[in-house]
């Protein structure tokens with residue numbers, strides 16, 4: 001049954017249609033608000049604003065639920081692979097055997113980047129942040145694969161561009177790392193699956209082949225699965241906003257990589273380890289840093305804590321915590337940063353400040369410790385997040401351009417500046 005809400009103001013009442021999602025979520029459709037009333041809504045940070053309807057990911061932040069295309073993240077983490085989960089989010093169903101093979105083979109076939117693109121890496125300084133290089137390289141793909149940058153691609157073209165992008169981002173990421181350590185690039189191998197191939201390109205060299213440990217590969221694969229999509233977060237909203245102008249997928253994803261880079265978003269995993277290291281180097285006094293995080297005169301925050309949506313627990317953080325212990329045990333590493341992380345978590349979860357504000361560890365709290373144990377350098381952490389998030393960005397971009405009601409994104413504002421005033425010539429200014 002169609003429902004409406006009533007909004008009364010200035011002595012008149014208007015009706016706003018209520019939109020109900022398949023899980024019972026409700027939203028007020030205000031798309032005609034300005035036309036009918038002259039008013040707009042104001043919602044900094046868009047906490048109460050739905051920018052679209054979407055059938056990809058469902059989150060219930062109060063209950064700690066995360067599902068992709070209806071399937072709980074716990075099941076995907078345990079039973080699926082990254083490539084299969086990527087297929088699921090992009091296609092709205094799990095693949096048949098031959099479809100999965102087509103996808104996997106596509107990733108191998110298209111994993112090389114154009115040889116000319118390799119010369120780009122030479123232009124960057126050695127200490128360039130890999131997220132800057134990744135974003136620039138992904139955008140540059142549009143110069144080398146112009147057949148994929150049509151404003152209105154067909155289904156087959158979207159399928160091909162998705163495979164190209166996921167195949168190549170992994171190679172670009174590994175090359176970025178090789179550039180930073182001054183080693184020659186290592187080509188992908190046709191016999192290795194997605195995550196193992198990435199590890200090979202990262203850690204093999206012309207003189208030493210990296211020994212693939214299936215357990216460690218599985219742990220990284222789980223991390224990639226846990227990052228696949230997370231509905232309308234900052235970087236995904238960026239993909240949709242940039243793509244809404246009909247910018248091609250490479251350009252849209254390149255912008256999302258920049259959005260992800262920030263420390264309040266995908267850059268948080270790097271900041272968590274930097275924070276743990278700082279606490280460790282400062283004598284390991286966890287209480288001191290909890291007090292600092294609560295102090296409103298300090299800009300310090302507990303990185304890896306808090307989430308705009310999860311107000312109970314982040315289901316991804318629970319899964320990662322187990323993986324973290326397994327990886328450290330397997331590699332025989334005792335990382336004092338993990339001890340500090342556990343202590344920090346225990347104390348913060350009992351502290352009224354964090355309890356009242358419903359601040360819990362998020363996905364980034366433990367992922368950095370795993371990356372560090374595996375040998376991935378700090379600056380590469382957000383790059384791994386970007387590889388994991390790629391299927392989600394592609395699925396969201398695809399859903400957006402295929403939507404019959406997609407319009408260019410163009411928020412309004414309430415102007416708070418000067419009223420009209422005249423230009424003053426330089427000699428009369430004081």
Ligand code: ACO
Nearest residue numbers: 264265266268293301302303304305306307308357362364
């Ligand atoms: N440490 C200390 N206090 C915090 C933290 C934190 N990590 N996070 C939020 N708070 C406090 C705020 O100071 C604020 O307090 P107040 O009500 O007294 O003013 C209250 O909790 C609400 O915080 P907001 O910043 O309004 O929450 P918002 O939803 O805008 O931000 C965010 C969410 C960005 C994740 C925030 O919690 C944060 O900065 N966390 C640390 C960075 C981080 O881990 N980011 C990764 C997020 S997950 C991801 O992107 C994959």
